Amino acid sequence: MASDVVVRPKKTNFDLTLCECLLLVSVMMISALVNLFVDEKAEEERRKQRVLSMKQVLGAVAGSLASGLNVLLQYVTHFLQAAGIQVGLPINTVTPEGVIFVAQWVLLLLICYVVITLAFQLVTFFLRWIRWLLKLGVVLACFGLILKDHSVGTETMAIRLVCLGCICILLSIRPWKDRTMAARIVHLEEQVKILENRLREMERWRRRCVILSCCLIGLLCFVVFIVFIVIMLIVISSSQ
Structure with missing residues (x-):
């Protein structure tokens, strides 16, 4: 009876290369995880040092x-006490812990104030925008109804459109950018008026300074003239 021969397949170079690649990838992943853990620990230590x-x-x-x-x-x-006022202050000594405590509460109040101010500004902005959108929607609906009504003549439709335009002008239904530009223009005009008033005040002060300096120079000249006359009179009297 013939003996059974078991044929085992030989490992090829492709299998060896694949095993080496898998081993290399696993080593790289392990090293990356270790480096990440070490970096996190180092970053935590640096953070603690900065906080300290x-x-x-x-x-x-x-x-x-x-x-x-x-x-x-x-x-x-x-x-x-030197002024004769006996006052008992509620605070005898100020400690660093008290200063830090007060500074923390002041900072918290400032942050709350800024947040509440921004929230009110955002709410106001959205309410104005919603109101403008509602006005625009009502105007567009009225415009569509006017154009849809074919039972009236052209003149009546034109009159309605003119009335609608007048209502839009009265309600100031304009884009938000136009309002912003108008507000900026008004603000610039106010700044220009303020600058003009300041220039006028400076011009008045300059005139006053010039008049005062002229008066002082004239007074000085008059004093010098009087002194000169007195000296001349003394010289004349002494010569006689």
């Missing part, structure tokens, strides 16, 4: 402000 340095700077500034305020409070207290 900022805290130190803020602490130094707060300490300087606190010491300055304490000196100012002492001077104010001594001045009031």
Whole structure:
């Protein structure tokens, strides 16, 4: 009986190259993940260092402000006591923590004020835009109804269109850009008027200065003339 022969396929160069590529890709991915983790740790450390340095700077500034305020409070207290006024101040000493606390609340109030102002401006802008769109929609609807009504003559339709145009002018239905340009033009006109008034004031002050300088020069000349006459009289009297 013939023995069974098992034929095993030989590995080709393509299989070896594919294995090497997969191994290389896996190594590169692992190295990229390690580098990413290391970069994140380094970035976190740098962030902590920046926060710590900022805290130190803020602490130094707060300490300087606190010491300055304490000196100012002492001077104010001594001045009031010297004036005979006994005043008990609610704050004895100012600490850096108190300065930082007040600065944080002031900054928070400023941020809230800016956010509320921007929100009101946006709401006002959208309300104006919606109102303009509503006006425009009503005008277009009226225009379509006028053109759609074929039961009237051409003259009546023209009169209606003229009336609609007059209503549009009265309601100031214009594009938003035109309004913005008109507001800018009005603002520029006001600025020009202010500049003209300032120039007039400067011209008046210049005239006043010229008149005053002329008066001073005339007075000086008169004084010099009087002194000269007095000297001449003294010389004449001494010679006689």
